[in-house]
Amino acid sequence: MKVGLIGFGKTGRAVASVLLxxxxxxxxxxxxxSDLLEHRSVPEFLGIQSTEPGxxxxxxxxxxxxxxxxxxxxxxxxxxxxxxxxxxxxxAAEKGVTIVSAVSQYPAAQLEKLKTLSQKTxxxxxxxxxxxxxxxxxxxxxxxxxxxxxxxxxxxxxxxxKAEISGTAKIIAHALDVPDEGIKFLRAGGxxxxxxxLFGFPYQTVRxxxxxxxxxxxxxxxxxxxxxxxxxxxxLYNMEDLLSPYFRLQEQQxxxxxxxxxxxxx
Numbered sequence: 001m002k003v004g005l006i007g008f009g010k011t012g013r014a015v016a017s018v019l020l021x022x023x024x025x026x027x028x029x030x031x032x033x034s035d036l037l038e039h040r041s042v043p044e045f046l047g048i049q050s051t052e053p054g055x056x057x058x059x060x061x062x063x064x065x066x067x068x069x070x071x072x073x074x075x076x077x078x079x080x081x082x083x084x085x086x087x088x089x090x091x092a093a094e095k096g097v098t099i100v101s102a103v104s105q106y107p108a109a110q111l112e113k114l115k116t117l118s119q120k121t122x123x124x125x126x127x128x129x130x131x132x133x134x135x136x137x138x139x140x141x142x143x144x145x146x147x148x149x150x151x152x153x154x155x156x157x158x159x160x161x162k163a164e165i166s167g168t169a170k171i172i173a174h175a176l177d178v179p180d181e182g183i184k185f186l187r188a189g190g191x192x193x194x195x196x197x198l199f200g201f202p203y204q205t206v207r208x209x210x211x212x213x214x215x216x217x218x219x220x221x222x223x224x225x226x227x228x229x230x231x232x233x234x235x236l237y238n239m240e241d242l243l244s245p246y247f248r249l250q251e252q253q254x255x256x257x258x259x260x261x262x263x264x265x266x
Contacts, residue, residue, distance in 0.1 A: 001025050001226060004073040006088060007080030008032040008042075008056065011215045015079055016042050018219025020050045024227060027054040028073050031087070032080075035060060064091035075100060075229075077222055082106050085113060093120035100225050102129040102218060104167050118236035122229055126239045128168045129221035132210040133195065134239040137175050138247060140197045140208055144176055151200035154178050157186040158193055168195055 003025045005016055012030070019027045020043055027050075030042055035058035037045065042054035057067065064087055076092050078084050078101040085101070092099055099117065104127045106114070117123055126134070144152065154176065156169040169183050172195060193212035198205065221239070228242040 001075060002028050002073040003075045003077055003226070004028055004067075004071070005030045006032075006076060006078040006084050008037070009079070011218055012079040013046060014215035015077065015219040015222055016054070017046050017048060018216050018223065019077075020046070020048050020052060020054065022223055024223055025075075027052050028071050029054065029067070030056045031059055031062075031067070032056065033059055059087050064088040065094075068092070068095050068097065073097060075226055077226075078103055079218070082110050085110055089113060089117050093117040096121050098122040098226075098229055099124070100129075100222060100229070101125045102127070102222070104128070115236055118234060121234055122232050122237070123235070124225055124229060124237045124239075124242075126221070126225070127171055129225060129239060130210075130212070130217045131221050131224055132217065133168055133172075134221070134243055136195065136197065136208050136210045137172055138240060138243050140172070140176055140199075142247065143199055143206065143208075147199065147201065150206075151198075152176055152178055153184060153198040153200070154182065155184040155186070155196040155198060156194065157188070157191050159190050160187050162187060166193065166195070168193070172197060 001024060003019055005012060005019070005027060008016070008030050016027060016030065019025045027042060037056045038058050038061065040056045042056060043050035043052065068091055075098045076088055078099070080103065082103055082105060084103065098121060101114065101124065114123055114125055154169055154173045156166050158166060165180065165183050165185055170180055173180060173183050176197065194209065196207060196209040198207050225239070225242060229237065
């Protein structure tokens with residue numbers, strides 16, 4: 001599967017290394033705003049043995065339409081910024097190129113643009129595309145359905161200089177109806193990122209925890225997304241849509257008999 005990558009910062013480079021190492025994908029090119037690395041080979045730049053082209057272009061050199069015409073791809077992977085979509089979105093949709101966006105925060109206008117583009121092609125947006133975080137969210141939502149009476153705490157840990165609460169923690173909190181002000185956080189040393197959901201039961205505690213080790217985890221999420229988006233109909237998807245079949249969740253949750261006490265209150 002031919003892939004084009006938008007963005008080549010620290011995370012983009014880590015993702016590129018995973019794409020180059022995978023037999024599922026062939027990295028055709030990378031587009032970035034700056035022309036400092038223009039026409040450099042990504043495999044050579046990253047020190048990876050590969051026969052894939054993976055050349056770096058600046059967004060000033062080609063329009064997206066011209067780039068797709070000259071170097072066609074099946075999938076666009078976006079790790080740039082909220083404005084990256086303006087460069088390639090329309091051209092990708094017209095060509096029927098699958099869009100996988102891992103941009104963490106979009107303004108409302110860009111989210112609407114994703115919906116519009118999904119009428120023409122397959123679009124996936126995930127603010128955190130790591131498998132671990134998305135599994136944690138899904139598992140936490142299942143446990144909340146099973147035990148809605150449990151106390152829920154969302155806790156995150158990051159490096160000492162990180163000031164704001166992490167966007168991933170907010171995503172987890174929103175999925176579980178926990179207010180942002182209820183998120184607990186810790187700052188120490190060089191912690192890359194730890195996210196935990198704690199369920200407090202009367203007689204036990206359950207902890208779901210994800211710890212980031214390296215940015216290559218985002219690349220693993222991309223490979224999962226690309227593989228599971230195959231043969232999907234046009235539309236806007238998220239990681240929960242792709243993970244749900246693996247959980248085999250029932251469409252309808254069993255209804256409690258109102259004449260009986262809930263089982264957890266016996």
